[in-house]
Amino acid sequence: MMQGRHTPPSPPEVGNLDSDEMILEVGDIEEIIDMDDSIFESEGSSGNENEGPPVDEDHAQEEDDDAVCVFRGHTPKFTVFCCSLSKNGELAASGDENDKAYLWNANTGESIFSTGNSHDDSVIFAEFNYNDKYIATADMRGKIKLWRISDKTCIWETTLSNDITWIKWHHFSDVLIAGVVTGEVYMLKTRNDDCKVFAHGTGDRSETGVILPDGKRAAIGYQSGTIHVIDLKSNTVLSTTPRDQTRSRGHASAIIAIDCHVDNNLLISVSLQSQTILSTAHNGKVICILQDLNRNEAGNNTNNVETAAFCKDPTFPAAATGTVMSDIQGKIYIWDISKQILRHEMEQEGGITKLVWIKTILFTAGLDGKVRCFDARAGECLRQFSGHKAALYDLCISSGEKKALTVSDDSTARIFDISTVC
Numbered sequence: 001m002m003q004g005r006h007t008p009p010s011p012p013e014v015g016n017l018d019s020d021e022m023i024l025e026v027g028d029i030e031e032i033i034d035m036d037d038s039i040f041e042s043e044g045s046s047g048n049e050n051e052g053p054p055v056d057e058d059h060a061q062e063e064d065d066d067a068v069c070v071f072r073g074h075t076p077k078f079t080v081f082c083c084s085l086s087k088n089g090e091l092a093a094s095g096d097e098n099d100k101a102y103l104w105n106a107n108t109g110e111s112i113f114s115t116g117n118s119h120d121d122s123v124i125f126a127e128f129n130y131n132d133k134y135i136a137t138a139d140m141r142g143k144i145k146l147w148r149i150s151d152k153t154c155i156w157e158t159t160l161s162n163d164i165t166w167i168k169w170h171h172f173s174d175v176l177i178a179g180v181v182t183g184e185v186y187m188l189k190t191r192n193d194d195c196k197v198f199a200h201g202t203g204d205r206s207e208t209g210v211i212l213p214d215g216k217r218a219a220i221g222y223q224s225g226t227i228h229v230i231d232l233k234s235n236t237v238l239s240t241t242p243r244d245q246t247r248s249r250g251h252a253s254a255i256i257a258i259d260c261h262v263d264n265n266l267l268i269s270v271s272l273q274s275q276t277i278l279s280t281a282h283n284g285k286v287i288c289i290l291q292d293l294n295r296n297e298a299g300n301n302t303n304n305v306e307t308a309a310f311c312k313d314p315t316f317p318a319a320a321t322g323t324v325m326s327d328i329q330g331k332i333y334i335w336d337i338s339k340q341i342l343r344h345e346m347e348q349e350g351g352i353t354k355l356v357w358i359k360t361i362l363f364t365a366g367l368d369g370k371v372r373c374f375d376a377r378a379g380e381c382l383r384q385f386s387g388h389k390a391a392l393y394d395l396c397i398s399s400g401e402k403k404a405l406t407v408s409d410d411s412t413a414r415i416f417d418i419s420t421v422c
Helices: none
Strands: 069-071 080-085 091-096 101-105 109-114 123-128 134-137 141-149 153-157 166-168 175-180 185-189 194-198 206-211 217-222 228-229 236-239 255-262 266-271 275-280 286-292 304-310 318-324 330-336 341-348 350-358 361-366 371-376 380-385 392-395 404-410 415-416
Touching: 069 091, 080 404, 091 404, 091 415, 101 123, 101 330, 123 166, 166 206, 175 206, 206 255, 217 255, 228 255, 266 304, 266 318, 275 304, 286 318, 286 330, 304 350, 318 350, 318 361, 330 350, 330 361, 350 392, 361 392
Parallel strands: 080 123, 080 392, 255 304
Antiparallel strands: 069 415, 080 091, 091 101, 091 123, 101 109, 123 134, 134 141, 141 153, 166 175, 175 185, 185 194, 206 217, 217 228, 228 236, 255 266, 266 275, 275 286, 304 318, 318 330, 330 341, 350 361, 361 371, 371 380, 392 404, 404 415
16 A cells, blocks of 8 residues: 555554454454444435446447446546455455445446445545455545445444555455554454554554565565564564665665565565565565666666566566556566566556566556556566556456456546456
């Protein structure tokens, strides 16, 4: 949820609990007593909120639209910032600048329900939990709400003490991890309103984070350029990669993107000064400076790294970084992480806001409104998907690898059929 230079903006009161009570287990879920939340609107409600604007038939049938489904329920002229798909790809969720999130049918584009007027600021997070029973929505001001899909009911909510910078679902438990502008990282156990606060880095803005594949640890990137790896159960810092003003052993500026390899140890991180570093989670050691565009171009760089991600296929040891050179141009770098060398460098017409790997195929979301997919082994663009009329801000691929969901500054969400390229 951290913001780069061209990604959407993402700027609760809860107390510390005994860490011994916090156990992350797959089955660690309890039913929560329903709350009566009259502001939660279903499609059958009397209000017009959930019906969305009338569909422009001429616009919907433009020849260059590759989408198989378009959701037009968001308010026109408001940016849609975030999205997610259910595991079976049948349901989609999206959140917008007009303080609303929607659940909708990913096959028909029909709205199922809306969060109504329950949020206080732009919704920057709207995602399904690990078993698709719930959707969590969060706004920039720190309000987080949990909605049960089966009966369209809000069953839990909290407001953090400061603006949220990023938020993630745990991989296999109903736990949310969120970072805020004052540096704290919150671990919210939604089933019984438990909360743990990691105070490490207080005063140093928590910019971005990733939960490691083992589900036991998280790596947090801070405004200073520091990276902490924290143990989620014991509330302790396991390793630190400190800020380094020389840029030779660490970042010298804010961390704007971070990811972890499937090996649960190797981290890739990107700073605001377009420096990309490989480091280790277990001891914080910097393995190499993979990329440093600002240094290489004597501070006159206009090619800014915005995002990075590891390939999830263990047979292909690669990572990708994406840049914005301008609104009309970006670059993708494919790195061989075993040899720590550049494998491919490719240009695309729009700056890159997000990267998603599916096997050895890399999908990019562009500021030009297009989704592209690349064969990372060959370094070739396989296909591009058109339809959006403005910049893309999020991209999600279904677990079945058949659908891609995108949201945009054009106030729409779109589903693309990617089954022919995956």
